């Protein structure tokens with residue numbers, strides 16, 4: 245059984261994907277070709293944002309955002325303690341310090357209360373300047389942008405949405421990728437909208453920001469790529485990847501609907517035995533992963549072993565809270581205990597999930613889990 249069935253998705257869309265790839269090969273238009281423009285335009289339209297700037301990965305999308313907003317030495321960037329390292333790694337590389345915040349015990353997203361506590365702690369310490377907050381739509385579940393927006397505004401912070409796991413999700417009818425001042429996403433193959441390699445994008449409503457991002461993704465170009473006006477990166481989105489994603493974008497909402505149905509079925513069958521995902525009212529999760537909580541770490545590990553013996557793969561997203569990582573050992577922690585993150589990391593495990601998970605596999609997973 246596949247954990248995420250990318251092969252089934254390819255089989256469903258093969259005709260159009262193959263033809264699109266062949267077109268790129270025949271035109272030898274590999275770098276920032278026509279399909280990149282088309283994909284950026286269609287993705288921006290889908291999300292309801294003015295500009296989508298394609299780039300080489302979700303990590304680079306975040307780096308472009310950090311660079312475009314002059315985030316660096318002496319700045320504090322607030323971030324959930326439960327995320328993938330790339331949410332803050334590029335900021336750290338540029339000299340900013342990540343300040344981790346505990347997660348909400350139900351949504352597993354950054355807790356607005358913990359965020360405010362950490363901002364206060366940084367101000368009290370007096371060494372770092374609170375500069376930005378990165379809100380992650382963790383495993384596809386929209387963060388609480390109403391509350392986060394209030395805190396960001398109160399302290400004059402840039403609110404960055406890390407929608408790497410959240411494309412296709414929405415909150416109060418607004419799509420993930422459009423919250424905060426600026427947003428990033430990833431097209432890593434297993435993401436809700438994935439390509440066949442690495443890719444990412446930045447979303448903005450500002451024309452000036454879009455121009456700056458387009459300069460930064462091509463070595464800080466000015467009027468041409470041989471007129472360099474700033475230090476930038478080589479962070480372009482490949483034409484082939486854009487061509488692969490055009491057909492995938494067309495069916496994204498349909499896939500998100502199928503994900504809701506499978507999640508509802510899992511929820512109903514498993515809620516008496518495990519903690520099932522919590523999605524805020526008026527929010528739609530992209531269910532980039534379907535995560536359950538067992539009672540304890542030991543029980544979780546035992547269940548994973550049984551599933552493995554039954555040929556059912558599981559993954560833990562993520563086993564280690566950020567605050568305990570060696571790489572962030574010297575970063576400011578305040579008095580935060582990270583109780584919710586530690587509890588989540590100990591108990592979570594994700595089971596096979598995708599829009600293409602067969603009914604037979606769904607039944608088998610439910611059956612094995614219910615009989616443990």
Ligand SMILES: Cc1ncc(COP(=O)(O)O)c(C=O)c1O
Pocket residue numbers: 301302303304327328330331380406408409429430431432442443444
């Ligand atoms: C929350 C989050 N942010 C950023 C990234 C980085 O994306 P990429 O792998 O495309 O660089 C990921 C990818 O896993 C992610 O999950």
